Amino acid sequence: MPEFEVPQDADLAELERRLVDRLDLEEGSDSQPERSWYDTFDWRLHHAGLRLVAEPREGRLLLTCLPRPGVPPCGVFHLSVSDVPRFAWDLPASDLRRAIEGAVEMRALLPRAMVQCARKTFVQRNRDQKTIVRLVIDRPAVVGPHGPQALSPRIIVVPLRGYAKAAKRAARFVTRKLGLGKVQADELSRASQALGVRIGGYVSKIDLTLDPAARADQATKQICRRLVETMEANVDGMCLQVDSEFLHDFRVAVRRTRSALSRIRGVFPAPTVRRFAREFRWLGQVTGPARDYDVYLLQLDDLRQLVPEAMRPHLDPLRPWLEKKHVAAYHDLVAATRSPRFDKLLADWRTFLGAPVPKRSSLPNAQRPVLAVARTEIWRAYRRVLRDGKAIGPSSPNSDLHELRKTCKKLRYVLEFFRSLFPAGPMGELIAALKSLQTNLGAIQDLEVQADSIAAMSEPLHRQESAATLMAIGVLVDQLHRRQAAEVAAFGAAFASFAAKGNQKLARKLFQSAKGADRRPA
Amino acid sequence: MKLLGVYSIKGGVGKTTTAVNLAYSSARQLQRTLLWDLDPQGASTYYFRVKPKVKGGVSRLFGRRRRLERSIKATDFDFLDLLPADASNRYADLILDALKRPRRGLRKSVRELRKDYDVVVLDCPPSISLLSENVIGAASALIVPVIPSTLSLRTLELLDQLCRERVGDGLAILPFFSMVDRRRKLHREIVESLPAERPELLATDIPYASNVEQMGVRRAPLASYAPSSPEAERYAGLWREIRQRVEF
Numbered sequence: 001m002p003e004f005e006v007p008q009d010a011d012l013a014e015l016e017r018r019l020v021d022r023l024d025l026e027e028g029s030d031s032q033p034e035r036s037w038y039d040t041f042d043w044r045l046h047h048a049g050l051r052l053v054a055e056p057r058e059g060r061l062l063l064t065c066l067p068r069p070g071v072p073p074c075g076v077f078h079l080s081v082s083d084v085p086r087f088a089w090d091l092p093a094s095d096l097r098r099a100i101e102g103a104v105e106m107r108a109l110l111p112r113a114m115v116q117c118a119r120k121t122f123v124q125r126n127r128d129q130k131t132i133v134r135l136v137i138d139r140p141a142v143v144g145p146h147g148p149q150a151l152s153p154r155i156i157v158v159p160l161r162g163y164a165k166a167a168k169r170a171a172r173f174v175t176r177k178l179g180l181g182k183v184q185a186d187e188l189s190r191a192s193q194a195l196g197v198r199i200g201g202y203v204s205k206i207d208l209t210l211d212p213a214a215r216a217d218q219a220t221k222q223i224c225r226r227l228v229e230t231m232e233a234n235v236d237g238m239c240l241q242v243d244s245e246f247l248h249d250f251r252v253a254v255r256r257t258r259s260a261l262s263r264i265r266g267v268f269p270a271p272t273v274r275r276f277a278r279e280f281r282w283l284g285q286v287t288g289p290a291r292d293y294d295v296y297l298l299q300l301d302d303l304r305q306l307v308p309e310a311m312r313p314h315l316d317p318l319r320p321w322l323e324k325k326h327v328a329a330y331h332d333l334v335a336a337t338r339s340p341r342f343d344k345l346l347a348d349w350r351t352f353l354g355a356p357v358p359k360r361s362s363l364p365n366a367q368r369p370v371l372a373v374a375r376t377e378i379w380r381a382y383r384r385v386l387r388d389g390k391a392i393g394p395s396s397p398n399s400d401l402h403e404l405r406k407t408c409k410k411l412r413y414v415l416e417f418f419r420s421l422f423p424a425g426p427m428g429e430l431i432a433a434l435k436s437l438q439t440n441l442g443a444i445q446d447l448e449v450q451a452d453s454i455a456a457m458s459e460p461l462h463r464q465e466s467a468a469t470l471m472a473i474g475v476l477v478d479q480l481h482r483r484q485a486a487e488v489a490a491f492g493a494a495f496a497s498f499a500a501k502g503n504q505k506l507a508r509k510l511f512q513s514a515k516g517a518d519r520r521p522a
Numbered sequence: 523m524k525l526l527g528v529y530s531i532k533g534g535v536g537k538t539t540t541a542v543n544l545a546y547s548s549a550r551q552l553q554r555t556l557l558w559d560l561d562p563q564g565a566s567t568y569y570f571r572v573k574p575k576v577k578g579g580v581s582r583l584f585g586r587r588r589r590l591e592r593s594i595k596a597t598d599f600d601f602l603d604l605l606p607a608d609a610s611n612r613y614a615d616l617i618l619d620a621l622k623r624p625r626r627g628l629r630k631s632v633r634e635l636r637k638d639y640d641v642v643v644l645d646c647p648p649s650i651s652l653l654s655e656n657v658i659g660a661a662s663a664l665i666v667p668v669i670p671s672t673l674s675l676r677t678l679e680l681l682d683q684l685c686r687e688r689v690g691d692g693l694a695i696l697p698f699f700s701m702v703d704r705r706r707k708l709h710r711e712i713v714e715s716l717p718a719e720r721p722e723l724l725a726t727d728i729p730y731a732s733n734v735e736q737m738g739v740r741r742a743p744l745a746s747y748a749p750s751s752p753e754a755e756r757y758a759g760l761w762r763e764i765r766q767r768v769e770f
Contacts, residue, residue, distance in 0.1 A: 062552050075637070078601075080552035095637075123598075129741075130571035131598040161603055162595035 002171045004180040006153040015155070015178055016137060020122065022177065023170055025135060028121035036114045037188040038084060040107035041237060041246070043200045048103035049074075051188060054084050065096045069186050075099070084109060087243070106298055108243040113191035114143040115151070124166060132166040134158040142191035149194050154183060202233060204249040206256070209420045212371035217267040217357045219370035223417050224260055225353045227253045228346065238287075239334045244294040247333070251291055254283050259413040263377055266365035272352065279345045286336040292453070293326035303450070306479040307472055314472035318454075321461060374418035379511040381411040385434075386504070389495045398448060401491065405441035408434060426506050433498045440487060440494035447484035451477045523636045524770050526643050527661040531684075532677040533648035535667045536700040538565040539734055539744075541645035543754075544665065546743035547761035549602035553640040556594065556603045560614070560657075561647040564607030570597045571741050576608035584617050584627040590634060599746065603639075615652040625688075628656035641770075650684060658688045663768045667700035667728075670712035696767055698760060699727035724767070726760040729753060 006012060019025060038052040039045045045052055049071035054061045061084060065077045077096035085091055086108045088101040118139040123131045136156040141148035155174055159167030174180050185193070192199050208226055210219050230253040237246030258280045261273050300319060304312045336342060357366070365373045388404050412434055419427055458473045528541040538561070545557040559566040564574035576582060576593045583590060583605075594603050618627045635642055646657050658664065666681060668674045678697055685693050697720065703709050717723050728734070733744060733753045740747050745754040 057552055058550055060552060078552065078554060128571045128573070160596035162593075 001159065002157045002167075002174075003183045004155045004157075004174050004178075005183045006155060006180060008152050010153075012137070012139075012153055015180075016120070018178065019135060019155070019174075023124055023135070023173060025122035025124055028123045028134070031117075031119045031121070033117050033119055034114065035117075035187070036084075036111045037191065038109045039112045040104055041110060041242070042107065042202050042204060042249075044103045044105070044107055045100060046200050048100075050100060050103065051186065052100060052109070053188075054081075063091075063096060065099050069189075084111075106243060107245050110242070112197070113188055113195060115140050115187055115191050116143060116148060117141075124170065131160065132163040133160060133170050135170060140187065140191075142194045144195050151187075151190050151194060155180060204230060204252065206416050206419070210370055210418065212369060212421050214370050215357060215366065216264070216368050216370045216373040217361065217363070217366040220260060220264050220267045221353045221357065223264075224257060224349075227257045227260070228349055228353065231257075232346070235337060239337055241330055244291075244298060247287060247291055247294060251284065251287050254280050254287070255409075256413050256417075258284065259410055260417060263381065263410055263414050264365075264373065264417070265377070266363050267373070268366075269363065276345075276349060276352075279341075283336075283342070283345065287333055290326070290329040290333040293322055293329050296322050296450075296453070297326060299450075303454075303476060303480075306483075307475045311468075311472040311475060314466070314468040315476065317461065317469050318457065318473075321457065370418070371421050374414070374421050375511045377414050378411070378418065379507070381407070381414050382507050382511060385411050386499055389437075389499060392491070392495070394492075398444065398488070401441060401488070402445050405438070405445055408438050408441060412438065422510055426510060430503060430507060430510075433500075433503050437494050437498040440491055443487045444484055444491070447480050447487065451480035451484065454480070523632075523639055524641050524662045524768060525632055525660055526641065526663055526665055526764070526768070527646055527657040528643060528665045528667070529646040529654065529657055529681075530648060530666055530668070530674075530677065531650055531654075531681055532669075532674060535648075535669050535674060536728065536734075537561075537648070537667055538569070538645055539737060540665060540667050540700065540728070540757075540760075541643050542566055542569050542737070542743050543745065543757040544761050544764070545602060545641075545643040546599065546745055547758050548641045548643070549599055550745070550758075551761075552601055554601050554603075554638065555641045555643065556605060556635060556639045557597075557643045557645060558605040559607040559645045560611060560653065561607055561645055562609055562611035563647070564609075564611075566645045567604065567606040569737060569741055569743070570595075570604050572597070572604050572606045574607045574609065576606060576610070579608055579610035580614050581610075581617050584614070584631055585621050588631055588634075590631055591638075599743070611647075618652045618656060624652060625655055625659055628653070629660035632660055650680075654684075655688055658685050658693060661693065663694040663696055663764070665764060666695060666697040668697045669701050670699055670709040670716075672708075675712070675716070694768060695722060696724055696764060697722065698724035701730040702727045703730040724760060724763050726756055726763055728756050728760065 006015065020027070034056060036054045038054060046068060049068055051066050051068045053064050053066075055064070056062075057080075060080050060082055063079045063081055063084065065079075067074050067076075075095070077094070077099050079091065079094050079096040081091065087106070088097060088104040088109065091097040091101075120137045122135045122137075124133045124135070126132050134157075136158060137153065138156060139153045140151045142151060143149075155178075157167055157171045157174065175182075183190075189199060206223065206226055208222060210222065214222075231250055234246040234250040234253070237243070238250050258277060261268070261277045261280070297319070300315075300322070304315050307315065361367055365376075385404070385407050388400075388407055392400050392404065412431070415427070415431055415434070419431075454473055455477045458470050461469065461473070526544070528537050528544065530537055541557060545555050548555040557566055557570075559574075567574045572595045578587075578589065578592075582588055582593065590605060594605050596602075597604050618624050621627045632642060644657055644661070646654060664681075664685070666678065668678055682695065685695060699713055702713060704713075713727060717725075729752075731753050733748055733751050736747075737744055744751065744757060748754055
């Protein structure tokens with residue numbers, strides 16, 4: 001649908017007069033359509049090349065999913081709904097749902113911009129009085145916190161199927177005779193710009209570009225500032241339980257912060273590190289139970305599939321029980337994040353991160369170039385993963401695998417902190433190799449934790465639920481243990497692939513530096 | 523996608539007005555709707571002011587050489603497109619008969635439309651033909667206008683028999699009273715007595731009214747120019763009932 005931008009200072013009435021006269025248009029109707037653009041908090045639809053817009057029509061909402069500008073065109077899907085559900089999985093089965101649910105997953109659909117229009121529609125008819133093209137003049141305004149904010153008007157040529165020539169003629173007239181250019185950005189982009197929101201602005205990944213020559217203490221503060229921003233961005237959504245990923249992203253940022261404090265050694269004073277490490281550990285602990293119940297509830301449908309079909313209904317009592325626990329866990333979480341301790345932690349951390357680094361520091365790594373410190377820390381973590389992994393054999397207890405998982409996480413975090421300091425290709429290769437090992441180790445631990453937790457649930461449930469429910473829980477726990485055993489058996493191959501000679505050579509080349517070569521000249 | 527055939531063996535019972543108004547009701551509910559005018563007389567096409575022309579004629583509608591999408595036209599109403607009639611539609615049986623599976627030609631053609639439409643309404647020509655057998659074989663339901671007269675009831679029985687022979691009991695046949703003139707005693711009697719014998723009969727009937735006749739002059743669906751008329755309400759009610767019965 002060709003859309004043309006009318007400059008703010010253009011005489012719209014004159015343009016309208018010329019359009020009507022030259023194209024022999026008939027005035028159709030005036031209307032005030034409204035459009036709400038939806039995406040997730042982390043812009044998953046945008047990143048998947050999609051736009052989702054809802055318009056009130058005929059007493060319902062017309063949802064339209066379309067490709068965003070600049071991506072290869074794909075289908076346009078419509079769906080009529082009574083309201084926009086919070087989650088894609090609550091939409092009726094349809095092409096539109098299929099188009100978005102893979103990208104959106106468990107994230108909530110949130111209104112990102114609302115646009116109100118004063119619209120005039122004109123039609124061109126043929127000799128049979130059949131409409132062959134519509135022209136629309138829109139004067140849109142984005143609804144902001146301080147009222148509507150005008151966007152530049154647009155002229156839209158609406159082609160009708162089977163009458164392409166008429167639409168082409170009209171578009172040509174608008175371009176050549178009225179001298180208007182096609183709109184450069186779509187409505188969501190323009191509305192977001194007016195609201196001061198950057199589309200795709202939130203990412204949970206650490207997307208920093210560090211200066212290799214920067215002081216390590218300064219660069220570490222930069223990394224931690226990015227992490228505290230992520231925590232702050234997610235607090236409200238987490239407390240309001242908009243979706244489970246606010247808490248997830250918050251916790252990841254807390255874990256990364258703890259990791260930065262412990263893995264990037266000798267850059268901050270020891271008492272500071274001790275204090276904040278203790279406080280962020282507390283934050284990790286008070287948010288842990290709520291995350292566990294989020295995960296159980298998200299996975300419950302998949303877990304049901306693990307037991308025979310006839311037994312699945314007997315697992316139904318698990319959901320209300322989990323939901324009750326979930327509510328209590330979130331209650332505790334909200335209380336913790338509304339507490340003076342939490343406020344003080346973030347405020348003090350912000351103050352520390354905002355303060356300039358001391359000109360001279362007695363700390364061993366503070367004044368070293370970050371690239372040198374990054375090499376040391378990554379190489380140390382990498383060697384530890386290799387050493388601990390090689391020590392694991394078929395008879396090793398699962399606790400060794402859990403320890404290795406933690407070590408891998410630490411390596412992953414330091415790799416991600418300092419990713420921008422190294423060539424993207426080799427770094428991507430190493431992270432991918434680590435990722436597949438982590439997937440295996442994660443599955444081993446998650447399955448064990450799930451099995452243990454579900455087994456533990458049968459204790460409080462046994463007084464109120466039937467024997468059939470307890471039996472179904474037993475079967476489920478058994479299935480989880482079997483799956484875990486399969487993952488443990490696959491560990492050898494997963495580790496061998498990570499520790500392949502090629503990867504080791506690459507790691508050595510990237511991170512092993514000649515001793516003393518990275519010291520700053522005095 | 524739901525395929526609804528508006529069909530009757532008998533002519534002049536209000537098939538086209540039904541097809542046009544039901545398709546319009548469907549589009550009003552934001553369902554992407556296509557009205558396919560299979561009748562060579564092209565009355566549906568006329569109502570929407572579209573030229574009765576299929577590029578390449580009826581041979582482009584069925585079989586290997588089909589190119590349906592090239593002939594589809596938007597109507598003046600959102601979510602409602604039309605596949606117009608063509609004079610060559612009268613040769614539809616010949617084209618279908620030449621196919622490898624003559625009774626499945628329409629089903630194959632309609633399959634192509636699944637991506638673009640939620641509902642396809644077929645405005646079928648009267649008579650028993652290979653084309654009507656194709657409609658019976660492909661449709662999700664048959665919407666059958668019945669004038670409350672002895673002759674119409676007889677053709678309804680004939681249709682029942684035809685459908686049973688072709689597809690067994692699997693097809694939903696949804697008759698409803700059309701062009702009901704309550705001033706006539708026979709109409710009143712049949713409208714009152716038949717539902718007891720035929721429980722599948724839809725409860726909504728469409729009266730004989732000048733408002734409906736105006737469609738030919740206005741060349742538009744009834745609800746587009748007389749949205750609050752009792753007859754437009756009836757068509758909307760009829761559509762609601764069909765959706766409930768066909769479950770979509």
